[in-house]
Amino acid sequence: MNIGIFGTGGVARTIAAKFVSLGHTVTLGTRNVEETKSRTQGDAMGNVSFQEWFGKNSSVKLATYADAAAFGELLVNATSGTGSLNAFKSAGEKNLNGKILIDISNPLDFSKGFPPSLSVSNTDSLGEQIQRTFPNAKVVKALNTLAHPLMVNPSLVNNGDHTVPICGNDDEAKKKVIALLNTFGWKTENILDLGDITNARGTEAFLLLWVRMFGKFQTPMFQFKIVK
Amino acid sequence: MNIGIFGTGGVARTIAAKFVSLGHTVTLGTRNVEETKSRTQGDAMGNVSFQEWFGKNSSVKLATYADAAAFGELLVNATSGTGSLNAFKSAGEKNLNGKILIDISNPLDFSKGFPPSLSVSNTDSLGEQIQRTFPNAKVVKALNTLAHPLMVNPSLVNNGDHTVPICGNDDEAKKKVIALLNTFGWKTENILDLGDITNARGTEAFLLLWVRMFGKFQTPMFQFKIVK
Numbered sequence: 001m002n003i004g005i006f007g008t009g010g011v012a013r014t015i016a017a018k019f020v021s022l023g024h025t026v027t028l029g030t031r032n033v034e035e036t037k038s039r040t041q042g043d044a045m046g047n048v049s050f051q052e053w054f055g056k057n058s059s060v061k062l063a064t065y066a067d068a069a070a071f072g073e074l075l076v077n078a079t080s081g082t083g084s085l086n087a088f089k090s091a092g093e094k095n096l097n098g099k100i101l102i103d104i105s106n107p108l109d110f111s112k113g114f115p116p117s118l119s120v121s122n123t124d125s126l127g128e129q130i131q132r133t134f135p136n137a138k139v140v141k142a143l144n145t146l147a148h149p150l151m152v153n154p155s156l157v158n159n160g161d162h163t164v165p166i167c168g169n170d171d172e173a174k175k176k177v178i179a180l181l182n183t184f185g186w187k188t189e190n191i192l193d194l195g196d197i198t199n200a201r202g203t204e205a206f207l208l209l210w211v212r213m214f215g216k217f218q219t220p221m222f223q224f225k226i227v228k
Numbered sequence: 229m230n231i232g233i234f235g236t237g238g239v240a241r242t243i244a245a246k247f248v249s250l251g252h253t254v255t256l257g258t259r260n261v262e263e264t265k266s267r268t269q270g271d272a273m274g275n276v277s278f279q280e281w282f283g284k285n286s287s288v289k290l291a292t293y294a295d296a297a298a299f300g301e302l303l304v305n306a307t308s309g310t311g312s313l314n315a316f317k318s319a320g321e322k323n324l325n326g327k328i329l330i331d332i333s334n335p336l337d338f339s340k341g342f343p344p345s346l347s348v349s350n351t352d353s354l355g356e357q358i359q360r361t362f363p364n365a366k367v368v369k370a371l372n373t374l375a376h377p378l379m380v381n382p383s384l385v386n387n388g389d390h391t392v393p394i395c396g397n398d399d400e401a402k403k404k405v406i407a408l409l410n411t412f413g414w415k416t417e418n419i420l421d422l423g424d425i426t427n428a429r430g431t432e433a434f435l436l437l438w439v440r441m442f443g444k445f446q447t448p449m450f451q452f453k454i455v456k
Contacts, residue, residue, distance in 0.1 A: 115430075121350045122436065158455035165437070194440050202343075202437035208350065209393070209430035212422050213454065224452040226441065227386035 004029055004072025006065060006087050008036050010047045011104055011148045012078035016060050018152035022183055027061040029068025029091065036062060069095035074102070074176075075137075081107035081126050082119050085133060097136040100173045102180075103127050103200075104143045104151070106207045115211040118204060127200030131169065140168035140177045141200040145210065147220035152184045154223075160185060162223035165192045167199035192226065232257055232300025234293060234315050236264050238275045239332055239376045240306035244288050246380035250411055255289040257296025257319065264290060297323035302330070302404075303365075309335035309354050310347050313361060325364040328401045330408075331355050331428075332371045332379070334435045343439040346432060355428030359397065368396035368405045369428040373438065375448030380412045382451075388413060390451035393420045395427035420454065 003019050005012050006029045016026045030036040039050040047053070054062065061071075069075060069091035079087045084105050088096060107126040108116040120126055127141040143151045145165060154160040164186060168174050178191050194202065214220050231247050233240050234257045244254045258264040267278040275281070282290065289299075297303060297319035307315045312333050316324060335354040336344040348354055355369040371379045373393060382388040392414060396402050406419050422430065442448050 117351045117429075121433075123345045162455050163452075165441075192441070192444070194444055199440050201345075202440040205349075205433040205436035208433035212427050212430040213393075213420070216420070216422055217456070219456075222454055222456045224391075225455050226450055227390050227453050228445070228447075228450045 001025070002071055002073050003027075003076065004068040004070075004074075005076040005078055006068065006084070006091070007078035007080075007105075008050055008062070009043065009078065009080070010045055011151070012076075013047070013053055013057070014148040014152055015076055015078055015104070017057060018184060020057070020059050026059075027063050027068045027071045029063055029065040029087070031065065031087070031090065033062055033064060065091040066095060072099065074100045077101060077103045077105050077130070079105055081105040082109060084126060085129060088130060088134060093134055093136070096134045099137055100170075100176060101130070101134075101137045101139045102143070102177055103130055103139055103141045106144050106204055108207065108211075115208075115215055118208065121205055121208075122201065125198070125200035125204045127167070127197050127204065131197045138168065138170040138173035139197055140166060140170070140173050141197060141203055142166040142177055142181070145203050145206050146223050149221065150223060154185050154190070157221060157223050158225065160187065161190065162225040163190050163192055165194050165199070165203050167194045167197055167203065169196050229253070230299055230301050231255075231304065232296040232298075232302075233304040233306055234296065234312070234319070235306035235308075236278055236290070237271065237306065237308070238273055239379070240304075241275070241281055241285070242376040242380055243304055243306055243332070245285060246412060248285070248287050254287075255291050255296045255299045257291060257293040257315070259293065259315070259318065261290055261292060293319040294323060300327065302328045305329060305331045305333050305358070307333055309333040310337060312354060313357060316358060316362060321362055321364070324362045327365055328398075328404060329358070329362075329365045329367045330371070330405055331358055331367055331369045334372050334432055336435065336439075343436075343443060346436065349433055349436075350429065353426070353428035353432045355395070355425050355432065359425045366396065366398040366401035367425055368394060368398070368401050369425060369431055370394040370405055370409070373431050373434050374451050377449065378451060382413050382418070385449060385451050386453065388415065389418065390453040391418050391420055393422050393427070393431050395422045395425055395431065397424050
C-alpha cells in the first residue's frame with residue numbers, strides 16, 4: 001500500500017520504518033523538503049538528525065505535504081499537534097478526501113516548558129478539529145497515548161499486553177486501522193474502540209497524565225492496561 | 229481517628245463506611261443538615277436515598293461543613309467538584325489549617341449532559357485551587373481516578389493489581405495517606421506518587437478518558453494498571 005505520513009520526527013520515522021518493513025511504500029510529507037533534508041542536528045528526545053536517518057532509510061521518500069498526501073492511499077498524521085491543521089491545509093483537501101487519516105498527534109503546547117499543556121482540550125480536540133476541517137477524510141485517532149517505540153512494537157512492555165484506544169466516525173475505516181495495528185503486533189482484544197471522534201477529547205487529555213508519568217518514570221517506555 | 233468527610237453521595241458513603249469498619253469515627257459534612265436528612269430519593273447512579281443509608285449506618289454522624297471539619301483530624305473531600313470550594317469556604321479556614329485533606333473530587337461539569345467536561349482543566353486543577361485557597365491545609369489528591377467501590381476494595385478488579393496515582397505538596401501527608409490506602413487494601417507498589425499538587429492536572433484530566441470508557445463498558449468496575 002502507498003502510505004503518506006505527515007511529519008519527519010520520531011513518530012513519523014518509527015511508523016515509516018515499520019510500514020516499510022511490512023512491505024508498504026512510504027512518502028513522508030514536510031513543509032519544506034530542502035530545509036528538512038539539510039537538517040544535521042538531532043533533537044532533544046534523542047533522535048538522530050533527519051539527514052542521518054534519511055540516509056539509512058533510503059526506500060522512504062520525502063515530499064511536500066501536498067505530494068505526500070496525493071501519494072498516499074492511507075495517510076498518517078505524525079506532525080506536532082499544533083502544526084497539524086496547517087499541514088493538512090497545505091496538503092489540500094482534495095488530496096485527503098475519501099482517505100483514512102490515522103491521527104497520532106497530540107496538541108501539546110510546550111511554550112511554558114515541561115510538562116506541556118494542551119492547545120485544545122476538554123470541550124474539543126485536535127482529532128475533531130481535523131475531522132471538522134476535512135469532513136470527507138476518515139479520521140481515526142489512534143496510537144496517540146503511548147511512546148512511538150511501543151506503537152509499532154507493543155511487546156516491548158508487558159509482553160504486548162496493554163491497551164490502545166482508538167476512535168473515529170467511520171466504522172469501516174476503524175476496521176482497517178485495527179487490521180493495520182494487528183500487523184504492528186497489537187492484539188485485537190487490546191484495541192479499545194471508544195466510538196466516534198469526539199472521544200479524542202479523552203485520549204488526548206490522557207496526555208496530561210502521560211507527560212507527568214513520563215516525568216516521574218524518566219522513561220517513555222510504559223503503558224496502561226485496562227483491567228476489569 | 230476522627231475523620232470529617234465533605235459530601236453525602238456515593239463516594240462519601242463508601243469512604244465513611246470503610247473508615248468505620250476500620251475503627252475510625254466519622255462525621256459527614258453537608259450544607260444543610262435537615263435538608264440532607266429529609267432526602268428520600270435515590271440517585272441516578274443507583275445509590276439509595278440518604279435517609280435509608282443513614283438509618284443503616286448509625287455510627288456515622290451528619291453535621292454542617294464547619295462542624296464536620298472541626299471534628300476531623302483528617303478531612304476527605306467527596307463533594308461534587310464544582311461545589312468543593314464553596315463547601316470548604318463554608319467550613320472555615322481555621323477548621324482546615326494544618327490538616328490532611330484527601331481530595332477525591334473531580335470538577336465534572338454535567339451541564340451539557342454525558343459525558344461531562346471539566347470546569348477547570350489543562351493549565352489548572354481543582355486540587356490546586358483548593359490548595360491555593362487554603363494554603364495551610366495539606367491537600368493530597370487521591371482516589372479520584374476510579375469508581376468508589378474500588379477505592380476501598382481494590383481487589384474487586386484484577387486481584388487488586390492496578391494503579392492509583394496520588395499527588396500533593398506535603399511529603400509527610402502523602403506518607404500518611406499511603407498508609408491509609410494500605411488499610412483500604414492498596415499495595416504500596418500500586419500507589420503512584422506523581423509529585424506536587426500540580427499533578428492533579430493529570431489525574432483530573434484522566435476523567436475525560438475515564439467517563440468515555442465508562443460509557444463504552446457500561447460499568448464503572450474497571451481500572452488502569454501501569455505496565456513497564
